[in-house]
Amino acid sequence: MSGAVCGLRWQDGALELLDQRLLPAKQRWLRCASAAAVADAIRDMVVRGAPAIGIAAAYGVVLAARAAYAQRGSDWRVAVVHDLEIIAAARPTAVNLAWAVQRMAGCFAQIAGDPEPVLLAAACAIREQDITTNHAMAAHGAALIDPGSRVLTHCNTGALATGGHGTALGVIRTAHAQGRISEVFVDETRPWLQGARLTAWELQQDGIPARLVVDGAVAWLFARLRPTWLIVGADRIAANGDTANKIGTYTAALAARAHGARVMVVAPLSTFDPATPGGEAIEVEQRPKQELTCLAGQAIAPDDFAAWNPVFDVTPATLIDAIVCEHGVIEQPDTARIAAFLAAAGR
Ligand code: MRU
Numbered sequence: 001m002s003g004a005v006c007g008l009r010w011q012d013g014a015l016e017l018l019d020q021r022l023l024p025a026k027q028r029w030l031r032c033a034s035a036a037a038v039a040d041a042i043r044d045m046v047v048r049g050a051p052a053i054g055i056a057a058a059y060g061v062v063l064a065a066r067a068a069y070a071q072r073g074s075d076w077r078v079a080v081v082h083d084l085e086i087i088a089a090a091r092p093t094a095v096n097l098a099w100a101v102q103r104m105a106g107c108f109a110q111i112a113g114d115p116e117p118v119l120l121a122a123a124c125a126i127r128e129q130d131i132t133t134n135h136a137m138a139a140h141g142a143a144l145i146d147p148g149s150r151v152l153t154h155c156n157t158g159a160l161a162t163g164g165h166g167t168a169l170g171v172i173r174t175a176h177a178q179g180r181i182s183e184v185f186v187d188e189t190r191p192w193l194q195g196a197r198l199t200a201w202e203l204q205q206d207g208i209p210a211r212l213v214v215d216g217a218v219a220w221l222f223a224r225l226r227p228t229w230l231i232v233g234a235d236r237i238a239a240n241g242d243t244a245n246k247i248g249t250y251t252a253a254l255a256a257r258a259h260g261a262r263v264m265v266v267a268p269l270s271t272f273d274p275a276t277p278g279g280e281a282i283e284v285e286q287r288p289k290q291e292l293t294c295l296a297g298q299a300i301a302p303d304d305f306a307a308w309n310p311v312f313d314v315t316p317a318t319l320i321d322a323i324v325c326e327h328g329v330i331e332q333p334d335t336a337r338i339a340a341f342l343a344a345a346g347r
């Protein structure tokens with residue numbers, strides 16, 4: 001698989017998702033023929049990564065509108081509302097999900113007759129735009145990296161997490177092709193192991209030199225092997241630049257800062273949430289404790305042991321050196337710089 005490929009396809013009138021829970025051991029496509037099936041797939045981590053769940057949600061709106069039109073004809077706009085709410089609520093932290101549902105709903109007014117062709121074109125456009133955006137971000141981000149650098153990335157932000165190429169992993173792909181990256185470190189990313197299973201797999205497919213580390217090795221990695229950048233994606237960027245991303249990002253950013261390495265966040269404009277003033281207002285998804293107390297179906301903690309399982313954390317803007325998006329780079333982000341940047345970008 002290369003960065004040009006991703007884990008979603010529209011096939012014979014339904015959304016098919018490469019089941020990311022099984023990768024890299026098994027490649028199995030799951031067919032979603034209803035909005036509820038798409039919402040379940042997002043909630044259950046069949047598809048994950050902020051841009052990818054936004055794209056899946058857009059196709060879910062197509063399926064919702066098709067069902068509503070079959071049921072209620074020209075009153076389909078009323079019948080579709082419930083499904084839109086179910087899709088938007090599937091996961092709370094990644095703002096791309098609500099963004100995609102809103103963007104699809106923004107097309108409703110112009111539709112006469114069967115909504116499916118117009119909405120399908122809109123969903124495909126969101127996906128195409130995401131790929132273009134990722135290549136633009138990759139060029140901006142790569143330019144910040146000195147030739148021959150070592151970098152650390154967290155979670156999976158590659159082709160599987162997006163429409164293709166990736167956000168943080170897109171920067172890494174492009175920077176490696178330009179000779180700027182000599183080695184990538186990937187942390188495991190407990191508990192779903194997006195780093196060990198997905199990022200490692202994508203890097204291996206592309207032949208990019210990389211090594212895996214346990215999450216707990218990150219500070220020691222910065223101390224000993226001296227990667228110069230931590231490069232991560234984002235699920236939501238507040239107005240002041242505080243950034244929600246996979247749990248462990250904050251820890252890695254603290255370790256990077258303590259050792260003189262820099263922190264790059266790579267995310268499209270759709271991940272910015274100017275309505276949320278700062279990180280304390282971001283809803284952080286909590287998932288079942290069994291994700292921590294079991295591993296591959298085996299209990300690894302005593303029976304009935306309690307757990308706290310927030311699956312994202314918020315890295316304060318003060319720890320971030322650069323936010324890279326399709327319109328360029330925001331260095332040392334704060335409320336004023338982000339507001340000026342978004343205004344110039346037309347948001
Ligand atoms: O729980 P996940 O796997 O959906 O979390 C994914 C992340 O945190 C990614 O870093 C983020 O969505 C950016 S993906 C391009």
